[in-house]
Amino acid sequence: MDELLDFFNHDMVVKAAKLLLWILFIIISIRLLRKLLKRRIADTSIRYKAQKGVEVVGYVLIGLLILVSFTLENVQDYTIIIGLFTAGITFTLQELILSIAGSFYIFFVRVYEPGDRIEINGIKGDVIDIDSIYTTIMEMGEWVSSDNYSGRIVKISNAFVFKGPIKNYSMDFPFVWDELNVLITYGSDVELGKKIVLDEATELLSDYTEDSMAKWSAMVERYYIENATIAPTVAINLTDNWIALNLRYISDYKLRRGTKHQLFERIEQAVLLTEGKVTLASNTLQLLKIPEVDVHLK
Structure with a gap:
């Protein structure tokens, strides 16, 4: 009992x-x-931001508390122990440490934030949560066509921000360029077809074009990037079967599928008119020649 009491009374x-x-x-x-x-x-x-802020401050306080507890007194006595302990922890928990470092990198550099649509490690979706270890994504694609949710929630280690490219669909410039091909026959009035496609696109996308021009101007001022054409454009491609x-x-990156549907619908109606x-x-x-066949009946 005395030894137990001495143990608990040890500094x-x-x-x-x-x-x-x-x-x-x-x-x-x-x-x-x-x-x-x-x-x-x-x-x-x-x-969400307030809760994450409280969580980050709490973890920082815990880290400082541990650091002060081990280094405030008898620094020389702890030097070797702390060195060996740190080396062992770094080797054993390197992925965990890298994930925590990734969370700070995401938070301070603003690589992405909740609500952004990103593609990382081959997985595309909307960011719905970022904690100290994982980024949680509502997955898109896979067996579902276009930009639709698959229904799966994916957790990706924050360490991946140091290991590969991160494609952000919404940071700084929340618009994407898209294309569609309208196929018309040879003999059609090509100029009229071009006018129909361009007029319908210009009318439908006027709000997108106006908003995106202002954001693209800010992009040009901030980054080393050349100016680009924001308004809809049409190009002709001749193929063996039709004129494309x-x-x-x-x-808008969130409305790409619906926008393409509206464009096709409006263009089809205008072509019918x-x-x-x-x-x-x-x-x-096209059948060039039907081979001759000899038929003998008995």
Whole structure:
């Protein structure tokens, strides 16, 4: 019993116990503050940022507390122990440490944030959460065509921000360029077809074009990038079967599928009103010669 009491009265044991109590107090405080903010803040974006801010501050306090506890007294006695301990932890938990470093990198550099649409490590989707280790993404694509949710929630280690490219669809310039091909037959009025495609695109996308021009001007001023044509453009491509009118236009990254559907619908209706001057094309098959066949009946 005396040896047990001496053990608990040892300075190191008392210091470790105090450290654990403080860490436990900080963790409980973080959870209570997160719940309080969840009840008090109605705006989803502000609530999320406030909760993440409390979490980051709590983890920083825990780190500082551990650092001060080990280095405030008897620095020389702890030098070798801390060195060996740090080396072992770094080797064993290198992926975890890299993930935590990635979370700070994402937070301070603003590589992406909740609500952004990104593609990382071959996975595309909308960011719905970023914590100290993982980025949570609502997946898009896979067995679902176009930019539709697959329904799967994917967690990606934050360490991937250091390991490969990150494609952000919404940071700085929340628009993307898209294309569609309108196929018309040879013999159609090509100039009229071009006018129909360009007029319908210009009318439908006027709001996108106006908004994107202002944002693109800011991009040109901020980055080393050449100016680009924001307004819809049409180019002609001749093939063996038809004339392809290639329309290039700007679209909101979240409305790409719906925008393309509206364009095709409006262009089809306008082509039908030309009464045959412009005809939509389809695959054709031409038989050059039918081989001779001898049939003998018995």
